[in-house]
Amino acid sequence: MCLSIPSKVVEIDDNNMATVDTMGIKRHVSLDLIADEINIGDYILIHVGFAMNKIDEEEALQSLEVYREMLEAMEEEERRQVIESDDQCDNRTQV
């Protein structure tokens, strides 16, 4: 489901690709759809490999706390799957 866990930007490369940290899982996403300047430490909402928008930090921290409680109980692999399917909605890669 598209709960959209806020992801924190930890690195940005020359191709406008960011490395983000979503609850401890690292992913690569494109910043091509974002007009605002994105800096390391910003929180963004992700959908199928793209940042959709920047989220207010305070709001991001609030939602993160909820997800953290849920996900903490899981094993690393399970957690990776949940996070990767989270921003997929209609577009889950499960087959």
Added chain:
Amino acid sequence: MSELQLKDLYDGFRNPDVIKALAKAITDEAKNLKKPLNIMEVCGGHTHTIMKYGLKQLLPQNIDFIHGPGCPVCIMPKERIDHAIALAQMEDTILLTLGDMIRVPGSKSSLAVERANGCDIRALYSPLDAIQIALDNPDKKVVFFAIGFETTTPMTAALLEQVEKQGIANLYFHINHVLVPPAVDAIMADGQAKINAFIGPAHVSVISGAKIYQPLPEKYGAPVVVSGFEPIDVLQSILMIVRQKNEERCEMEIQYSRSVTLEGNIKAQVMIAKFMEPREHFRWRGIGDMPDSALVLREQYTAYDAEKIFADILPTEPIDDHKLCICGTILKGLAKPNDCQVFGTACTPNTPMGSCMVSSEGACNAYYRYGEI
């Protein structure tokens, strides 16, 4: 950079006490409702939340949910899936798509069956992955079967931009991007569904802006609240709707203000408009043909348009659903999954007869997984 501060933080979007308090507030307010309230949740993500957390059971009798057409997999008519299959069957072709689409039955087969038969069909995590696949397979035709509402459309546009920039010549697009407002309009214009309020899709609005729902309240006398996906988001949205009714207001409001603005993501909107324009008409599964309800590649991008380039192998006949499957009636807000004769018997997530059971956001799938409401 502040780190997570457990104790200072808001209680969370699933806190049982908050859920109970909200349910009570809704129940109190709902006593003053003059008429029962039928709320359509347009998006499958909300159907899922309502079912998963049993929100209907927490609410008074005079509030009911009508499930809407908001799942791109559910509304894909069989002939479009047949297109995907025909494209995948071409020689030296790799067909790419996103997610659940692979299991949806077409008229005779599905992409999953064709893959088992040896076609090269791959589910992508992100549309951008298509570039590497096209570069790695220069002798092949790579076709991206693009699906999704306003949420996913800009990702396809961003992919097109990269394809253009990098001069990739072997990547083609079959565009099935559809638009929420025309579908809602068609359902309301039909007049049969008894809808007095809407929960508006959140992520669609992150891109398009909540402004796309602004005409609805005036047109149909139904308030719209754009809602997040957590149970607390949905309950708060319902409370906002009930309050509007009791205060005799009828407006578009945004509950999901942590991500949605009125204007949306302008850069994404500009990028979509560069590559795509409204399609004269598109047939939605169950709802039927609607003008301007989907997008098509602009004329100048015909070189990428799989629908034009491979037109001679694509079937054109519209194909209806299995006679017993009532997905269409469900998508129009006129029936619920357990009204279907084969729900849970001949039709299950493992043996789906219709896309509402295949899709993880589909109403039939949610009812099957979480039981009746």
